[in-house]
Amino acid sequence: MKAGLVVLCLGYVLSQFFRAFLAVLSVDLGRDIGATPEDLAFASGLWFLIFAAMQLPVGWALDRVGPRLTAAVLLMVGGAGGAALFAAASTPFHIAIAMALIGIGCSPVLMASYYIFAREYPPARFATLAALMLGVGSVGNLVASYPTALAVELMGWRATMVSLAVFSAAIALGIWTKVKDPKKVETEQRGSFLDLLREPALWTILPLMLVSYAPSGAIRGLWAGPYLSDIFGLSTTQIGQATLIMGAAMITGTFAYGPLDRMLGTRKWVIFGGNALTVAGLVLLYLWVENAVWLSVVLMAVIGLLGASFPVIMAHGRAFAPPHLVGRGMTLLNLFGVGGVGLAQFVTGRIHAATVDISPTAPYTAIFGFFAVTLAIGCVIYLFSRDNVN
Template structure:
């Protein structure tokens, strides 16, 4: 239990690191000369390195187990990257630090999902994963107005140094307290990276990949990157106001994880819960694209709705897990996670140029209207493909015997 608690704390840190840049937008711009494009690259670097590492993490989970995989990568990448960020003097150092932190955070959630998958039935996987994601989303909360207040009181560099130390201590706790789950047949070392080729042959996963890649992109992109520039450029919001708005969105993402968790069991379907939830998300994003200038209060409500409806990650993971062979559990869940985080990373890289290309002098909302329209278009395409996915209805929840 102490080991899972350490993993949960590590996941709070992971959620924090992927979303805190929006709050530091003003200070990084004034002190380091970081532009919106620089910050887009930095945020994208986190998601790109995180997603690329999923292939390595999957093999390591099946071969070495979650304890060593999570502890070592979190210490080197997460702790080291946070300390590099604290001493950054140029935008490229922030980009490099974010890439390192992405490497460190890559195994955290997957280590937990791996343990759940080898301990509980697939019927419980959705609710366990969703609730862990909801708990971890407290990192989004800390990365909003609390971070803005702490950075204002102590300075952003001391705050980042403190976070680096906390990350190192968390990695040490995982190594000390976490126990790898028992698996029949022992470690699966021989398949290696070729196991991913076997996974790509599972046709039931093909129509699931696009929505897995896009479902979280708008919520993560707005909360972690674009909320700050959008609120500052369109409404003239300062760091504290940005922190307050993103705090509400972060709390909504927490609530969304808890709400999605039991819905597949309640309605006996995963496909249609995901379809309805993401369709609601699409409708809200379309509204924002058509109405980029309203008021901060109305924008906050819209961000809250995007945060709630875009939290179907745990549900989609459980949907995909139902199609995975047992001996490829580690690689399977990390492949799904690759699409989830990789989709966000690609969108982060793409959105910077979209905002810049559509910017109109004296009309800052023009670039952001194009941004929200892009999110809506990608989600609409993913939902259309998802119509062809095979449903994976949850079984009766029971403790697995393995």
């Protein structure tokens, strides 16, 4: 099981990479195939929405088929195939289709490991284990910054994507050979996602899950690139260095959040406090959008650090899912978390297009303001949630 979890973690490194690398490639894709920020926002949003939509069949497959077959097949077909298509892209439309395929490929990897944690480990340890997997896997976020910028400069973005296609295929084979399925729950009970949605406790958690990952995921995954290029004139390498800092902050935040619920005896107030402070960071970025490049990078890092509550929210919601629906319970939460980023990318792409002619800063003040308002609304709804640390 340990070897299987290591391979799944490598798969999650890929998943984190693919959701974040477009920020670094924005200048090169614009120059080579005419991809605008709106095109890349659409492609990024498509990745997140396809990834989110896949959580429904993935949840069913985890409960019925198991994590081994589910993760190996989808990563091979979608991850490796999508990266290969990206390498051959000649139009922004090709990029969008490739990102959709990659979203399919990445969709089961994290949930496969979470399914194993839920089946094989005590519930009280779930948040810590989930944060550990998320934090280690988030190395992909770092690789998608400065190292990717260097790789693109050395061998071009097409050769870089070919290498990623080969790596994706190798990880898929590793999952097939190393992952072992946990024993299935023997029960006469049946259920579906609709049964989960009848649980009142989830309805105060799902709205925050929808908006909590969106600011850091969307800024790090895309908007950091156009923002730093348009407002401060940063190059691809400099954008890579800035996103490396934000990515490191996101990893640090993930590890920091992991044990806090057990240390403080509460999940609710750990989650609420972190997200409320994230709102404050977004408001400051909105107000100081063109003050100084170092200040913007620091504020983006703060947003990444404080906005890393995903595994604790996952643990909070998972506690309300019955054992025979734990796979679908986790994928439902993941659908909202990742789907929220996809929706945000589509909305912010339209915001950028509608405000780009007003002034250089207008698109970015509007985007950061949008994230601050939606996250604040999610925090208010979450105040009515029921705490749970078991």
